[in-house]
Amino acid sequence: MLNVFRRLINNPIYIVSMAIIIVIIMVTLLPGLFAPYDPYKMNMDSFMSKPTWSHLFGGDQFGRDVFSRSIYGVQKSVIIASSAIALSAIIGTLLGLLSGYIGGWTNLIIMRIMDSFFAFPSLILALFIIALFGSSMANLIFAIGLVYVPIFARTVRGATLSLKDSLYVKASKALGKKGISIMLTDILPNISSILIVTFTTNVSTALLTEASLGFLGLGLPPPEPTLGGMVGQGTSYLLSAPWIVLFPGLMIAIIVLSLNILGDGLRDVLDPRISR
Template identity: 40%
Template sequence: MAKLTGITAEKKIKSESLWTISLRRMRKNRTAIAGVIILIIFAVIAIFAPLIAPYDPLEQNFIKSFRPPSSENLLGTDEFGRDIFSRIIYGARISLQIGFIAVFISLIVGVSLGLISGYYGGWLDMLVMRIMDLMLSFPYILLALVIMSILGPGIYNAMIAIGIVYVPQYARIVRSSVLSVKKKEYVLAAQALGANDLRIILKHVFLNSMAPIIIQTTLSIGRAIINAAGLSFLGLGAQPPTPEWGAMLSNGQDFLRNAPWIATFPGIAIALLVLGFNLVGDGFRDAFDPRLHK
């Protein structure tokens, strides 16, 4: 009886999918859970910003200029007397929006190119990959600056520029996964049964290439937020008086000696949000690593 119970348990373990095992490992990963908590906090702040922020983030009051953190202004005020705490809260909305939209653009374009390139191969694969290699030969921020010089400054143009910059990463990762998946028995069986290419790519190849895409997406959002802040710091992203963290850093750099809180707190906000995405991304990477599923 005990032997039969052991065999049943063993079959149950083997029948579990990679997704089930990975999610269970994810729940046991304390650093990943910490990252999820950080992201939930920022998401709540962004959603309920009008209820949380004590002041209008754009309201100027020169009488309150350069006030240090106090009970009235928790994180102090800037050179225009605007409440930094309120601006950081509203800035969470903008930073999350930039991260998700920029990565969504690169996700759609990059995954599509990777799927087509990896599945069909040949001259099409060669053409797509050489273009991706050309884009990867430029540093990310330099390529973003080139695109911004064409599109012009602005927060939405920054999203497009960052989205284009990250396309090669997705294309190469997805292509690599497709080259492995398309040789599997279930793909060959679908081809033998006469399934069309679109059905095979979407139902069999894409769905079984999701793990690296999820990992890359989570990590890319954090990097996109940093790059967007960098563009705003250079004056190419969000324009004044938009309460964007990178723009707030740029405005506060001239007052680091007399009013360091103007630049310090937006920098801390960027670091915490990016840390949250990185912790979750690392958790997904560990959870989906097949070498750990024994």
């Protein structure tokens, strides 16, 4: 990992993206340290007020501080997106290992189920699940996580197929190791770099999915702050108070761009197919 870090810091673009992501992690863990006001508190003196030193991002249509709400919006959006991708990584990795290693009918059944997921646009599938179960944080994590399972399943299956006939796997079989043990101790550690890259790049797309759901009114219900929800609720005031939409939208763009840049950097460093 130290070698990976050294190679990443050779590029100033990756340094900037890592610095932004570190700040995002700090905001996610300690939002109260960065937010000067209660994100739920209404103050009529700040009703749709323009950005000032006391309210950096201005006030919204209820007199709440847009900066403080954006900070807590980052926390909730990042938690939902990263938890959803963690869920999809666990389920997708297990399915991909089983499909690639066992093959046969197991592979056929798992891959046909994954194909059926790919038949629907990810946002439409997430919309259907949220409409069915409601828009709590747990349901959002489940809905978004389920949508991204096929990506991990296909990625891990491909990597497993290329490794299951390798010498060290054959040696493990000769020593009497069982299939599940081989998958978890021989194959999984050797595809960890691919999983890290896939995880990083898909957190950004999951965050966009969460923001889209919030924009459509299917994210966390008001007054909970999420970046997509803030943009959606502020569109009615786009001409009279554009800062209500502008700053949360910029935060989404910065987070997604930083994650994508870091994902590209990790891919260059970790993925042997590209390193060649």
